Amino acid sequence: xxxxxxxxxxxxxxxxxQILYGLLLALLLGLAFGFFVQILWNAxxxxxxxxxxxxxxxxxxxxxxxxxxxxxxxxxxxxxxPAAACKANFAKQEADPGDHQDLYYEAWWQEEGKYSLERxxxxxxxxxK
Numbered sequence: 001x002x003x004x005x006x007x008x009x010x011x012x013x014x015x016x017x018q019i020l021y022g023l024l025l026a027l028l029l030g031l032a033f034g035f036f037v038q039i040l041w042n043a044x045x046x047x048x049x050x051x052x053x054x055x056x057x058x059x060x061x062x063x064x065x066x067x068x069x070x071x072x073x074x075x076x077x078x079x080x081x082p083a084a085a086c087k088a089n090f091a092k093q094e095a096d097p098g099d100h101q102d103l104y105y106e107a108w109w110q111e112e113g114k115y116s117l118e119r120x121x122x123x124x125x126x127x128x129k
Contacts, residue, residue, distance in 0.1 A: 034060035 038059035045051045054062070 030063060031060065034063050037063055 034056060038054060038056050041059060041062075042053045046053050
């Protein structure tokens, strides 16, 4: 019996299309940024320092070269971000062997929690009536 998962196929296709759109958008933005660099270079540097004007493809090459030299090669999370701080706090709580809050909660739930919940629910139902 051959089972097809249409959801998986469409989900995979959707992801691939999104990746292609992202790459196309990055390419178009890079080319547009190359045009911007060419305009700035040709407007400023030949007059200021006497350098030669550059072509469009030279400016695109400058953009790529500057990205390789000065740009980061990936996203590195800062420890000051909330998600990193949350993970650090959670790891610290997990590593603390003296904290037995879960054990106390289980004992409380067995002794008082179910009864308290039932009383609360009955109060809510009486208010609705």
